[in-house]
Amino acid sequence: MTDLPPDEPRLRQILAHLDRQLAETETVGVYLRLQRDAVRQALAATDRPPPGPAPAPARPAVEAPRPAEYMVEQRLQAGHPLAAAVHVAGCRQTERETRAVSAGDARQALTGDPKFFRACDFCQPRRVLGLE
Ligand SMILES: [Zn+2]
Incomplete structure (x- = not known):
């Protein structure tokens, strides 16, 4: 990685490209993590016994789950041209399965390539995140 040009314009161009x-x-990493979570959930569903009286889920007494700040609504199907939608947690304008994500992941998703993620027009997560 030492074959860099000596002049500033080309160095700046290379830096911008990187x-x-x-x-x-x-x-892409955020998108792939969400897809992986969906696959894990689907896989877990295949292991579940048929529905019936389920035992109460065991929860750790110390660590309470943090409320989700944002959520991602999956695409209609993999490869669908409409990008997955990012919502503020609690938004009611969802039609499909959603997955909780952190503010950091929501920010990452909305500042990346729009072919993967779009902001919900109703709850406006870009505004809540201070991106506009
Ligand atoms: Zn929304």
Whole structure:
């Protein structure tokens, strides 16, 4: 990685290119984590016994789950042209399965490539995150 040009314009161009590549990669990472979670959930569903009186789920007494700040609504299907929608937690304008995400992941998703994620027009997560 030492074959860099000596002049500032080309160095700045290379830096900008690498920054774009990093942002794209991180967006894809968020998307892939969400997809992986969906697959894990589907896999867990295949292991479940048939519905019936279920025992109460065991919860750790110390660690309470943090409320989700944002959520991502999955695409209609993998590869559907309409990107997955990012919502503020509690938004009622969802039609499909949602998954809780942190503010950091929501921010990452909404600042990345719009072909993967879009902001909900109703709850406006971009505004809540201070992105506009
Ligand atoms: Zn929404």
